[in-house]
Amino acid sequence: MTIELTPTQILIGVGVVLVLFLVWRASARRRRAAADAARVSARLLSLTGRVLVQAGFIVGVQWVVITQQVSTTFLLVVLSVPALFAAHTLTKALTVTTVDSPRNKGERR
Structure with missing residues (x-):
């Protein structure tokens, strides 16, 4: 049994695989962005709770x-x-600190 594909069918197949790959990458980026946003808000909430307790x-x-x-000193x-x-x-x-950019070897002060 042999499969005969025309160049058009091969290009369509490659295009479908490429689209599926791009959709998969985009969804992975969205999930990562959502996880990062959740982590930041949880970190802020945790910090707020610790500050309030202290x-x-x-x-x-x-x-x-x-x-x-008790005594005035205490x-x-x-x-x-x-x-x-x-x-x-x-x-x-x-306090504002400045960051000096590194100079090139030949640069003068």
């Missing part, structure tokens, strides 16, 4: 120290340590 813990400790009326320590961490984080986040 803030609640800090506020709770400060509330206990303020309401129990009160200042409990209030200033979280403020130092917050100031450090804000300073790092708001």
Whole structure:
């Protein structure tokens, strides 16, 4: 049994295979983009949850120290340590750093 195909039939077959391959690649890209978007939103939600839990813990400790009326030194320590961490984080986040592009060997300053 022999199969005889005309050049037109061969081109149609190659075209169908090519279209199927392109559709498969496009769907893989869409799935990857959807997975990346879901990962980013989950990461943001996880970070938000951790920030809220930590803030609640800090506020709770400060509330206990303020309401129990312990020594003034202890009160200042409990209030200033979280403020130092917050100031450090804000300073790092708001500091603008420049990135110098690498120079070629023959370039002058």
